[in-house]
Amino acid sequence: xxxxxxxxxxxxxxxxxxxxxxxxxxxxxxxxxxxxxxxxxxxxxxxxxxxxxxxxxxxxxxxxxxxxxxxxxxxxxxxxxxxxxxxxxxxxxxxxxxxxxxxxxxxxxxxxxxxxxxxxxxxxxxxxxxxxxxxxxxxxxxxxxxxxx
Amino acid sequence: xxxxxxxxxxxxxxxxxxxxxxxxxxxxxxxxxxxxxxxxxxxxxxxxxxxxxxxxxxxxxxxxxxxxxxxxxxxxxxxxxxxxxxxxxxxxxxxxxx
Numbered sequence: 001x002x003x004x005x006x007x008x009x010x011x012x013x014x015x016x017x018x019x020x021x022x023x024x025x026x027x028x029x030x031x032x033x034x035x036x037x038x039x040x041x042x043x044x045x046x047x048x049x050x051x052x053x054x055x056x057x058x059x060x061x062x063x064x065x066x067x068x069x070x071x072x073x074x075x076x077x078x079x080x081x082x083x084x085x086x087x088x089x090x091x092x093x094x095x096x097x098x099x100x101x102x103x104x105x106x107x108x109x110x111x112x113x114x115x116x117x118x119x120x121x122x123x124x125x126x127x128x129x130x131x132x133x134x135x136x137x138x139x140x141x142x143x144x145x146x147x148x149x
Numbered sequence: 150x151x152x153x154x155x156x157x158x159x160x161x162x163x164x165x166x167x168x169x170x171x172x173x174x175x176x177x178x179x180x181x182x183x184x185x186x187x188x189x190x191x192x193x194x195x196x197x198x199x200x201x202x203x204x205x206x207x208x209x210x211x212x213x214x215x216x217x218x219x220x221x222x223x224x225x226x227x228x229x230x231x232x233x234x235x236x237x238x239x240x241x242x243x244x245x246x247x
Contacts, residue, residue, distance in 0.1 A: 010198070010239055051240040061240070065198065092238055094197070103193035110191065
């Protein structure tokens, strides 16, 4: 338990690299993960993206996000490898299990709290669809001008 | 409206909403009561890969917007700060723009 942690690895491959090279890199990392008895949870290729600032002489890069469960040593090895490779222009390893656990816990606490208060008010515990103000989840058009003032 | 204050932390968001139409347009000019975006939309995890989420907190210059302006609560501003710094490392958002 203590050695198994979830990490997120994001790396940016140089735009000159071909799709094949990107795939090779992925298998290489997979190999390291297996060698250290880690598990590969998810991989996501964002494709080519413009960089917010130049890295070296590059203006764009291919982003790959991998979610890996394993030990700290595993991530250390991956980190070392990626640092050496010239085709990887930037990479970042973030430990996510704790943050996600905290997020889960706050969400559960909020839901339990709301259920309790709703019951106290004589309402069913769950909010019926269409009831209340609703969540403006995907609504970010209010933020620009709001944030400015 | 005053009574609701007693509700403590939980009632905060409602409180702020009330303040908008409420009694205190402080000293002449009217200032809009701001609500923490993350509390209002119940975002528990501030994802550093989500540029669209972070973008409103980066004014033109690219600096992190202070919470006195954006209205973000202390907890979420802290999380936001970490997320923005990570996103900067990954060249998702700029360190500076000029």
